[in-house]
Amino acid sequence: MIVKAPAKINLTLDVIRKRSDGYHEVEMVMTTVDLADRVYLEEREHGIHIESDNGFLPLDRSNLAWQAASLLIKRCGVKKGADIYIEKRIPMSAGLAGGSTDAAAVLRGLNELWQLGLTLDELAELGAAIGSDVPFCVYGGTAVARGRGEELEFLPAPPACWVVLAKPKNGVSTKEIYKRLRFNQMTHPDTQGMIDAVKAADLDGICSRLANVMEPVTFELEPEVRMIKDRLAQYGADGTVMSGSGPTVFALCRSESRAERLYNGLKGFMDEVHIVRMLGERSSEHI
Structure with a gap:
């Protein structure tokens, strides 16, 4: 299975305050753009194996895509593993949610591949445990994000440009x-x-x-x-x-x-x- 993982940009980004839990309260308007990684998924007997065409991408447990697959396995009691190949087109450490969108693509793709039947809302809820941008990346589109970034209010698509x-x-x-x-x-x-x-x-x-x-x-x-x-x-x-x-x-x-x-x-x-x-x-x- 091949899943497209588009980048996001921030039209606005506001930081309201530092919260008692150590995170920051944010309010930002985000939208997806047509610069995307491609995530290739294949079932394997057990374990999670990641490869990439980008030599700088970590291929261990620090990779958010690995964390997404591991979370699905644990939460849903999956008795299978996954081979994940990430074709990187989004620049790394760029402010474009490259790692988060790869994780979201793994959640959506493995949900289909393993026939788990989870809704996007359920996948987004799982994604919040991985990173604050992951829920938005599960849905894509255009949204106002509040809280740590996981509270989403969806907007219509901006005019084409x-x-x-x-x-x-x-x-x-x-x-x-x-x-x-x-x-x-x-x-x-x-x-x-x-x-x-x-x-x-x-x-x-x-x-x-x-x-x-x-x-x-x-x-x-x-x-x-x-x-x-x-x-x-x-x-x-x-x-x-x-x-x-x-x-x-x-x-x-x-x-x-x-x-x-x-x-x-x-x-x-x-x-x-x-x-x-x-x-x-x-x-x-x-x-």
């Missing part, structure tokens, strides 16, 4: 960025305005409200991220913002020709640049 994704070589530590957040100095996104713009299919409204409270901290740690955002704006992006904790920055463009201009402007000094479309639609119950 082109997305240019640019990831610098150096990664960033999400843990370090959360540690450095200064709540008294934050400018919070207009989350409700973004929700209204998405519902109204108002691309201008979406582009003008792109915002991420993590940007200032990431810019301090990796100045190249700010430089990439500035270049995308100079080249004519309709809107641009960093996704997740970074370091990927994306730009929204109405026209393919403008997206290509941005792509060509960055490709000369960056390896990881992609032109994709927004997906925005939720997964169906079946693959």
Whole structure:
């Protein structure tokens, strides 16, 4: 079985406060884009075995895809194992939920392969134990995520547009960025305005409200991220913002020709640049 695992981008990302359980309370608008890993699943007698075409991907228990398969085996009393092959197209440690979407693909795919009969809601509930982005990735589409990211309110798909994704070589530590957040100095996104713009299919409204409270901290740690955002704006992006904790920055463009201009402007000094479309639609119950 082959399962598509699309990346996500954050149209907004707000951190409300640090919670008593050590996690952070967030509010963010997320949507899926057509940059996707492919996860190949095959039944085996027992155990979980992972391979990948990316030599940097961990193939042990630290891999979220491995954790997803293990969780299904334990929770559902499955007496079988799985061979998992991950064809990586989403950059790693990029703020695009690459690990979470692979885990979600394993949950959805093995549910079908093993004929477990779980609903997407049940798979999303399981996914929350693996990571806060996994429930959203189980469903895909467009949603407001609250709590740790697992409380989802679904939205219609945004208007069609082109997305240019640019990831610098150096990664960033999400843990370090959360540690450095200064709540008294934050400018919070207009989350409700973004929700209204998405519902109204108002691309201008979406582009003008792109915002991420993590940007200032990431810019301090990796100045190249700010430089990439500035270049995308100079080249004519309709809107641009960093996704997740970074370091990927994306730009929204109405026209393919403008997206290509941005792509060509960055490709000369960056390896990881992609032109994709927004997906925005939720997964169906079946693959």
